[in-house]
Amino acid sequence: MTNTSFDIEAHAQDFQDKGPADILRFAFDNFDNIAISFSGAEDVVLIDIARRINPEVKVFSLDTGRLHSETYRFLEQVREHYGVELDVLSPDAAQLEPFVREKGLYSFYKDGHKECCGIRKIAPLRRKLETLDAWVTGQRKDQSPTRANVSVMETDGAFSGPNHTLHKFNPLANWTSKQVWSYIRANDVPYNELHSRGYISIGCEPCTRQVLPNQHEREGRWWWEEETLKECGLHAGNLES
Numbered sequence: 001m002t003n004t005s006f007d008i009e010a011h012a013q014d015f016q017d018k019g020p021a022d023i024l025r026f027a028f029d030n031f032d033n034i035a036i037s038f039s040g041a042e043d044v045v046l047i048d049i050a051r052r053i054n055p056e057v058k059v060f061s062l063d064t065g066r067l068h069s070e071t072y073r074f075l076e077q078v079r080e081h082y083g084v085e086l087d088v089l090s091p092d093a094a095q096l097e098p099f100v101r102e103k104g105l106y107s108f109y110k111d112g113h114k115e116c117c118g119i120r121k122i123a124p125l126r127r128k129l130e131t132l133d134a135w136v137t138g139q140r141k142d143q144s145p146t147r148a149n150v151s152v153m154e155t156d157g158a159f160s161g162p163n164h165t166l167h168k169f170n171p172l173a174n175w176t177s178k179q180v181w182s183y184i185r186a187n188d189v190p191y192n193e194l195h196s197r198g199y200i201s202i203g204c205e206p207c208t209r210q211v212l213p214n215q216h217e218r219e220g221r222w223w224w225e226e227e228t229l230k231e232c233g234l235h236a237g238n239l240e241s
């Protein structure tokens with residue numbers, strides 16, 4: 001089923017107080033062409049819940065080429081644990097190679113992460129999202145100032161086009177980090193071994209570092225940049241709003 005005339009905002013209010021399983025069930029009832037975006041702990045919670053509702057759930061992940069080796073092992077662990085078909089997306093060599101030749105491997109420390117993320121993350125993501133009607137993300141309101149107003153479901157203004165409306169489900173929008181980790185422990189959900197070494201929000205290796213007790217989790221990402229600009233573009237709509 002491809003639901004092109006679906007008015008997601010009309011349903012959003014009804015689901016603001018619902019749990020992730022209800023939101024995912026609603027998403028799968030209305031969209032066949034839907035996939036979960038997977039990189040972090042929240043996303044595996046979503047996969048765990050989704051597999052109980054829809055064993056055929058589709059999952060994709062972005063391989064920027066700059067991930068920690070622990071993260072690559074984690075991707076494989078999740079693939080095997082759940083038996084999911086994991087679509088791993090790579091950057092376009094025709095874009096990446098001239099960029100690295102011209103600016104080197106660490107240009108983001110000098111002129112910001114936007115260009116590198118644009119090539120390594122956003123372009124492959126856009127290519128994937130053009131093939132979908134809806135996607136599911138692990139965004140939570142308490143992750144950062146840019147995510148404070150995230151809805152449990154919305155039209156994705158950043159990746160919709162004139163002839164393609166993309167819908168976005170954020171079933172964990174109202175969950176706290178504590179709820180996510182309670183679920184992980186209670187259900188033996190696999191997690192990235194870097195979490196045991198002080199990493200909370202994990203992205204690419206050169207752009208992620210451990211945080212100290214009581215530091216906000218997103219302080220470990222792009223720490224050299226201003227707080228309100230810390231979106232990699234996957235959720236660029238958050239900055240617009």
Ligand code: SF4
Nearest residue numbers: 113116117120204207
């Ligand atoms: S997080 Fe860092 S290394 Fe990864 S794509 Fe963005 S700027 Fe590049």
